[in-house]
Amino acid sequence: MSALALSVLLSFVSAVAYAGGAIVQEHVAVSSPGAQQYAPLRRPAWWAAVALNGLGGLLHVVALAYGPLSLVQPLGALTIVFALPMAALFVGRRAGATAWRGAIMATVGLAGLLSLVGSADAQSLDTAQRVAAALATAGAIAALMVAARAVHRHPAVRSILLATASGVAFGMSSVFTKTVAVDWTGGVSAANLPSLAVIGVLATAGMLLSQASYRGAGLAAPLATLTVVNPVVAAAVGITMFGETFRYGTTGTALALSCGVVAAGGLILLTTERLAREQQESAAGTVDLGSEAASGFEAVTGSGPAPVEVPAARSDAGSGGRSGADPAELLLAGLTLPEDVRLPAVPVTAPDAGPHDADLLVPLVSYAPFYGGPYVPVPAVDRHRARVKS
Numbered sequence: 415m416s417a418l419a420l421s422v423l424l425s426f427v428s429a430v431a432y433a434g435g436a437i438v439q440e441h442v443a444v445s446s447p448g449a450q451q452y453a454p455l456r457r458p459a460w461w462a463a464v465a466l467n468g469l470g471g472l473l474h475v476v477a478l479a480y481g482p483l484s485l486v487q488p489l490g491a492l493t494i495v496f497a498l499p500m501a502a503l504f505v506g507r508r509a510g511a512t513a514w515r516g517a518i519m520a521t522v523g524l525a526g527l528l529s530l531v532g533s534a535d536a537q538s539l540d541t542a543q544r545v546a547a548a549l550a551t552a553g554a555i556a557a558l559m560v561a562a563r564a565v566h567r568h569p570a571v572r573s574i575l576l577a578t579a580s581g582v583a584f585g586m587s588s589v590f591t592k593t594v595a596v597d598w599t600g601g602v603s604a605a606n607l608p609s610l611a612v613i614g615v616l617a618t619a620g621m622l623l624s625q626a627s628y629r630g631a632g633l634a635a636p637l638a639t640l641t642v643v644n645p646v647v648a649a650a651v652g653i654t655m656f657g658e659t660f661r662y663g664t665t666g667t668a669l670a671l672s673c674g675v676v677a678a679g680g681l682i683l684l685t686t687e688r689l690a691r692e693q694q695e696s697a698a699g700t701v702d703l704g705s706e707a708a709s710g711f712e713a714v715t716g717s718g719p720a721p722v723e724v725p726a727a728r729s730d731a732g733s734g735g736r737s738g739a740d741p742a743e744l745l746l747a748g749l750t751l752p753e754d755v756r757l758p759a760v761p762v763t764a765p766d767a768g769p770h771d772a773d774l775l776v777p778l779v780s781y782a783p784f785y786g787g788p789y790v791p792v793p794a795v796d797r798h799r800a801r802v803k804s
Contacts, residue, residue, distance in 0.1 A: 421480040425489035428473035432490075433497035435466030436628075436637045441505055443628040451629045452622045464621065488525035490645070494638045495521050501633050512690075513634045516683030520638045523677025524645065530670045531649050532661045538596040539655060547651070548612050551586040555579045555619065573631030574639050574685055576623050581643025583620035587613050588648045592656075635684040642677050 438459055446454045454460045477486045494517045501507040509517070539547065558579035562572045590613045594606050627636035652658040660666040 417480045421477045421486060422489065424473045424477035424480065425486050426492070428470045428477060429490060429492040430496050430500075431466050431470035431473060432493040433500050433637075435463045435470060436493070436497050436624075436633065437501050437505060438463035438466065439625050440501075440507075440628040440633045440636075443625060443630075446629075451626045453625065460625070463625075467621065488528045491521045491524040491528070491641060494634070494641050497637055498634060507633060509634050510687060512683055512687035516680040516687060517634055517638055519680030519683065520642050520677050521680070523673045523675070523680060524642050526673035527670050527677065528645055528649065530660050530662070530666050530673070531652070532659050532666075539593050543655065544590070544593065544609060544612075547586065547589065547655075551582060551616065554582050555623075558582070559623075569630035570635060570685055573627045573629070573636045574681075576627035577636035577639035578643050580620045580623035580627060581640045582647050583616045583623060584640070584644045585647030586651070587616035587620060588644070589651045589655075590616070592652075635681075635687070638684050639681055642681060646674070646677075 442454055442457050442460045442463065443451065446457065474486070474490060477489075498509045498514065498517055502509065558575050562575035562579070565571045565575070590609050594609050594613070597603060597606050597609075624636070624640055627640070649658070653660075660670045662669070
């Protein structure tokens with residue numbers, strides 16, 4: 415096998431490893447509580463995702479050793495293309511047509527952009543440039559995290575912001591890695607220990623932010639964002655600080671900008687697809703809640719408002735009682751009420767009842783409208799009512 419073929423093979427395996435790590439991360443993010451959204455250290459699956467990402471990075475470095483940068487870097491963009499069918503096959507998470515279009519656009523745009531980045535002589539950064547790069551990176555990541563926290567009610571937007579922060583961290587980690595590699599061509603030096611510490615911090619931050627970006631936003635959008643932002647940041651720093659340029663002069667620069675627009679359009683499609691899905695899920699949840707409340711109301715009130723009759727008051731109270739019925743009692747006697755507000759007739763002694771009217775039935779009826787809750791009538795005595803004496 416030639417060195418070029420080996421480089422291509424290693425690039426494909428690296429992309430598959432990255433895709434597998436992303437799928438496991440997304441699964442862990444969905445099944446972990448909110449307190450463990452960044453670092454679910456007690457989940458063995460998360461450590462498996464870390465191992466897969468580490469394997470992908472190692473294979474990518476080996477592929478760069480055997481093949482040209484212009485070939486290996488664009489092949490790394492195939493991660494999102496491999497991730498979607500792998501997620502549908504292994505965890506049953508199918509992506510819609512919009513997600514597929516966005517993923518393909520992001521991959522093609524990124525591959526075209528990376529293929530147009532030219533090479534330059536190996537250069538390093540001095541101490542002031544390293545400090546400035548580290549501070550600018552920390553500020554950008556902190557700003558993106560604050561913005562993600564501010565839009566926590568929109569999981570898709572929050573995910574894109576966190577994935578962008580993760581891509582910035584990984585991209586700048588690659589920049590510092592290249593700087594250390596250039597320095598070590600003349601021999602290993604202890605002066606690079608601060609740069610190694612920055613590499614470790616940025617790589618860890620990128621891993622934790624990518625883990626948090628998968629929570630509540632699916633797989634496609636955060637993975638595509640991370641896959642695009644990571645090499646774009648590294649390429650931008652390479653052009654501005656390492657003297658790298660685009661191939662073919664002005665034409666290559668225009669083509670690179672066009673590829674960047676295509677990649678950005680793919681990310682926008684992925685984000686809008688996720689936002690539309692969130693709205694559908696929210697609407698479905700509202701409908702389910704309404705039907706559940708309706709079924710609960712039917713369970714309480716019964717299948718239908720079967721009317722029941724209120725016991726009528728006696729028209730006369732016997733030989734020793736009242737000579738006529740109260741007009742209000744006659745009116746209430748003719749009412750029909752739904753079954754759910756059945757008013758039981760309870761034997762209550764009327765204030766003006768005689769000794770033979772102890773069992774007079776008076777319905778407990780409230781003389782006020784029902785405003786969403788039960789009304790407990792308060793017994794009142796009419797002190798000005800005329801008493802009929804035998």
